[in-house]
Amino acid sequence: MSAITVRHLHKTYRAPLREPGLRASLRHLVAPRYRTVVALRDVSFTIAPGEAVGYLGPNGAGKTTTLKILAGVLYPDAGQVEVLGFVPWQGRSAFKKRMAFVMGRKGQLWWDLPALDLFHLFREMYQVPAATFRRRLDDLAARFRVTDLLTVPVRNLSLGERMKLELIAALLHGPQVLFLDEPTLGLDVMAQHEIRDLLRAYVREEGLTLLMASHYMRDVEAICERVILLDEGRIRFDGPLTELKTRFAPHREVTVTFAAPPPSAPAAGWLVGREGPRFRWRVPRQEVPRLLQELTTRYEVDDLSVQEPALEDVLRQIFTTDAPASAPPAPGG
Template identity: 50%
Template sequence: MTAGGDVDIRVEDLGKTFRVPEREAGLRASLRSLVRRTHRDVHAVTDVSFDIAPGEMVGFLGPNGAGKTTTLKMLSGLLVPTGGHATVLGHVPWQRERDYLRRMTLIMGNRNQLQWDIPALDSFELNRAIYRIPDAEFRALRDEIVELLEIGDLVRKPVRNLSLGERMKAEIAAALLHRPQVLFLDEPTIGLDVTMQKRIRSFLAEYNRRYGATMLLTSHYMADVQALCRRVVVIDHGAILYDGSLRELSSRYSPHQTISVTLDDQAAELSAYGEVLSAAEGRYALRVAKEQTSAVAARLLAAYDVRDLTIEDPPVEDVIEQVFAGSATTVEVTR
């Protein structure tokens, strides 16, 4: 865990339970609910704890309904928790102090804050006023962000004329003009094409490098997380399943690696080396226990004329799936 004085985000046993009305289908149930309403408690987040150090970029992973967005909303002050505590930059988020709101930003991929009918440049002006950004600083940062995101021409068009990806870039630019120290990003690349995703990723990495901003990011695109975050927090059913490095996650939850090998021999029998995943035209893929990969590779090199050989970890998506499938009750905190 990170040392107490060097923490931007501290979350301790944070919990959020929603009370939702419940009734069965049908007229009788409907009439009964007029007299006696029944409710059900939905535990969206349960006893979540983690610390994030200044400048750290952390991926927050989990399936739909895992509690990611609820946690982000609590940390950005939109929801009040029903249990536990959290501080961000020394503030209790849900007290929504202006000093806090000026230093953070929440970017939600599927929500738009820019004015629809006017160019983004005009919306930027509103943010300049709201966040009291001095003129020179505003111009410098705006121009820098516009250049980094390559949206010089786009910001002059009415937002309604922009594509989804272009709009998202403009949204991100607007959200960062006040140079927030903490960024909460909820699916910032959702619905965007691969090129656009890449550009936004590299922009966020650059922003983090230049300004040392702390970021907590949720995304269903593992490429986002792999490109930006060394550390991941995995959450499911409202509880943390894993908190540690992405690399450690792979080795912990996937005891196998894949050896891809190309041989001159197009009919080699390799089942003695590992589980054969595929074999076609001299190219073979073998699943091998991680601790045996070096030895198996050496044996293959010795036994065959090997044209090419690579060893790969399984895709992170598969690892995460493994985490959800195998550890519904285990909590792994490796930091």
């Protein structure tokens, strides 16, 4: 049985059209004009219990809209959604107690009060037994290294510290499904790294089902095994991260620094750069072993490296070309 099932999901928004100028403003008062924005078109996928899935796409692709529908705060125009057997927008308490949604752009803690006060309020709302709450809080505070910060007013904390406390607030009631929307947005590199590691460990140990939208590919690479690519409201790819690279980045970049300039460079793939004794080729993946063998047996080599394209580059290539990304059937559905 799936933890999350989405079938033929559609969502459109109506956005007011506001032209500049006083006349246009007056006209809008009398006869407002709107444009329809299609946020999601026939989106379908399933996620198994305990699976961690990255949800990727450019701005406006429909990622956050999907998450909000799955979390039950937006109504779809059409389609079926089930999360843990619940229809999210029916807003049942039993559903809310089993899922959590964390947004990097927004926080639910009160600015002037310590997080601990709010944690106690949430404990009462979610009706978590006191002993369970204490155990979870101690565990999460220790993991996230924020035990000393629980009694500090939120306004006095750094962005990274606040994010850790927001995550704890979302996890205290023991959700089975976690939706994350840009959880490391705006954090410095160290804080991103730390939160990524903490999330990865927690999600795996607790067996959480995770759907995470992020622009930081390192977040996705670190935490998720599977990715869904969304573009203009449609799924363009759904499958393992490794398959994404294989399919959309069939080349590797081979860089070699010769001990002495060779009389002729080996023929392989495309030579994309040359600076003195340093050569760079883009080579079809299956040709890489032959090239490496040739380089190491026929030439005197100082340095040699083979690089996979970064996920960012793969995605840029996908989203900037109109080539159909041929979404395969979703695993498990």
